[in-house]
Every structure is written in structure tokens, then in C-alpha cells.
Amino acid sequence: MKLSNSFSGALRTFAYFMASGTQSTLQGVDYLWLYGEEPSAIEQVFAIYANVMELDEQGNVVNAKYAEKRATDYLRSYCDSSFKVEPEYEDWEVALHAPPPLKDRNVG
Known part of the structure; x- marks a missing residue:
């Protein structure tokens, strides 16, 4: 897929x-x-973006702007300690999932 x-x-x-x-x-x-x-700050931005992204049954993105805002609010707060993210992040939003294996599996 x-x-x-x-x-x-x-x-x-x-x-x-x-x-x-x-x-x-x-x-x-x-x-x-x-x-x-x-x-690592940029890594976290992209992790939040991917974690928050939602797709419909056909694979179409349904919340791109919301995912952008959640992701970039992290970076804004990282650069400006007076900026508070609202609502605060939930654990699943900021999770850093495991990377792929170092070698691709044989697909064929």
C-alpha cells in the first residue's frame, strides 16, 4: 500500500x-x-504533523491546516518560551515512533 x-x-x-x-x-x-x-526540533515538528494528520476512507487529507498549526505551534513555543500551545499536546501527538529498518525488506 x-x-x-x-x-x-x-x-x-x-x-x-x-x-x-x-x-x-x-x-x-x-x-x-x-x-x-x-x-531534533524540526524532527518533532514533522512527527506532530504526521501524528495529527487524518485521512478519509479514500486517503484524502481532511485536516491539513490543523496538522500544520499543531506542528508549527510546537516550533513557535520552542523559539518563544512565552508562547503557550493551546490545547496542550497529548502524548500521541508528540510521540516519536520507531524509524524504519536500515535496509529495505525484499519486495517483489
């Missing part, structure tokens, strides 16, 4: 705006330096 085109497009778009420094939910936040200095 492959990820849906809808999810692929949402992820690609989110990654582009995050990497280009033009993510609308982070206006006024200087965060690009984190990519080279503190990549």
Missing part, C-alpha cells in the same frame, strides 16, 4: 514552506537556523 497522492501533496507542501522559511503559521519566528543547529 502506498501513501495517497493527497497525503504526499500535503507533506511535500508543508516541507517546502518549512524549509523555505515561508510557513504562514510561523510568520515572525526565526526558525531556519534550527535545521543545522537543533534538528
